Amino acid sequence: MPSRNLNIILLTFCFSLLCFLTHRRAKPAMLVGDALDLINNHYVDPIDEETLLIAAMNGMTSILDQNCEYIPLDAYASFQDSMSQEFAGIGIYVEQPDLTKPVRVVTPLVGSPALRAGMMPGDEIVKIDGEDVAKLNLKEVSARLKGPINTVVYVVVRRDDQELSLSIDRSTIELESVIGDYRDAKNEWVYRLEDDPSIAYVRLTSFGEKTEGELRTVLTQLNNDFRGLVLDLRGNSGGLLYAAVDICDMFLERGRIVSTRIRGGKVYDEFDAQAGTLVSNDKPVAVLIDGNSASASEIVAACLQDHQRAVVVGTRSYGKGTVQNILPLQYGRSALRLTVARYYRPSGKNIHRVKEAKPEDEWGVRPNDEMEVSLDETTLEKLSKRWREASYPSLAASSALQLHVDEQALENESTEKEGGEGEELSVGGLSLDPVLRRAVEAIDADRAIDDEQNDNVVPAAA
Incomplete structure (x- = not known):
């Protein structure tokens, strides 16, 4: 057989195989697409195609674990903002407890354009750029307040019985994830307890792209000038795995921080501490957790607990021991949040709480002995x-x-x-705060043990 004919046969075979594999991948997508078209064309009532798509995506992710979800177009930008810890807007927290009433301001952020313009907690937002928004929902009002940097938004707020017109410049709003016990006269965080300045206090509200740098700056400024450190992770639902790893490394000289395993239990990645710490090993550390401390918060608490580098105080954590990747869809306009691995603490245990888990099962991070303190x-x-x-x-x-x-x-x-x-x-x-009080007691007890051990050391004769 001529070589030319053989080449044609081989090319035909490869092309046919490619078509077959493509068809296998496209067949489920075609089924979903056909169903969307049939519903859109023949359902008794008109229905938005985007609504149908979201419902289909939510249906697929519903049979996976509770941490998987479809992030649609209108939510993906906000999700990216939360991870990058910044967004373009006027800098306010808003709420709408009563859907029949206007959205109201919880508080303007410190140093924000809204605060400079005179917006106050409790203000009801009734107009934006001349449009009546008193009957719009929270999402719609928030979308109208956001916009390009260096543009102006005109807002009318209702304060008591008066309506006030405010002109507010939009700018980049940076979200803090590392905060202290209180602010001083200059509106700067103080990372020491107001009641006891010899105790350093740092609260992490999330694990974003800037969290590691924020905490590194704080610990460098404190320069180990404290008798103990409280790391408050209560209410922190987590964030980036790498931020949690970097923060653990600030407290450990060596040892395993966390490992991840993918499908089949295969070890995918292992993270170990590098030499050098920002918090001296002779400084007692207490980590505060509660039922809303999850994911990256649990990585930090479990790691420092397993290495006996910190005492964990509070209540049992949430129990989220899985790792999610954000996989872009629609050319980056939406995304799929998909569980791709489980993480394991240094002891080798996975703290994930499965759907059918019972209270007596092993999940989450538990406080140390005699360190469980709840809040009414x-x-x-x-x-x-x-x-x-x-x-x-x-x-x-x-x-x-x-x-x-x-x-x-x-x-x-x-x-x-x-x-x-x-x-x-x-x-x-x-x-x-009884949890904080118990943490300080634990720090003092740890120091007392160290002091007693030092007193029992007999110097050698010179």
């Missing part, structure tokens, strides 16, 4: 209020008197329980 609803509300007002001083002005009354009542109650004896608690986090 009243205490949690007071603590949340203090956190908000510490973060945004504009909130404190309107409720400073009530905050003082609440804390004074708490102090009086504590004194009564102790029979009128004992030292009066100062106004601050320690007076409100």
Whole structure:
């Protein structure tokens, strides 16, 4: 057979195989596409094609674990903002507890264009650029407030019985993920406890692209000038795996931080600490967690607990031991959040809580022995209020008197329980937060053990 004919046969075979494989991949997509067309053309009521697509994607991800999801076009940009820790806007937190009423301002961020323009907590947003938005929902109002940097948005707010017109310049708003106990007179975070400045206090609200750099700056400035450190991860739902790894490395000289395994239990990646720390090994560390501490928060808590580098205080964590990748769709306009691996703590355990898990099963990160401390609803509300007002001083002005009354009542109650004896608690986090108090007690106990061991050391004769 001539070689030319053989080449033609080989090319035909390769082309046929390619068509077959392409058809196998395209067949399910064609089925979904045909169903969308049939519904769109023949369903008794008109229905938006994008709504159908989202429903189809949600249906596929619903049979996977609870951390997989389709991120549609209108949500993907916000998701990217949260990971990059910045967005273009006016810098406010808003809420809409009553859908029949206008969206209202929770607080303008410190240093934000909204704060400079005079926007205040409690303002109701009724008009944006001349359009009545009093009956629009939260998503629609937020979308109208955002826009290109260096553009102006004209907002009318209702404050008490008055309507005020504000001209606000849009700019890049950077979201903080590393915060302290309170702000000073210059609106700068203080990373020490207000009640006890010898204890360093750092709260992480997320694990974003800038979190590692933010924390590195804070720890460098503190320069180990403290008797102990509290790392507060309560309410932190996680974020980037690499941010958690880098933060663990700030506390460890050596050892495994976390490993990940893909389909079939095959080890995909292993992360180890590098020599050198930002927090000296002789400085006690307490990590605070609760039921909303998840993912990257659990990586940090589990790693430092397994290496006995920190004591974990609070309540059992959420139990999210899986790793998700964000896979772009529609040329980067939407995405699929897909679980691609499980992570394992240094002890070799996976802390993921499966759907059918029971309380007695092994999942999540548990506090150390005698370190489990829970908060009742009243205490949690007071603590949340203090956190908000510490973060945004504009909130404190309107409720400073009530905050003082609440804390004074708490102090009086504590004194009564102790029979009128004992030292009066100062106004601050320690007076409100039993989890924080237990953490400080653990730090003091750790230092007391170290001091006792040092006292028992007999110097050699020279």
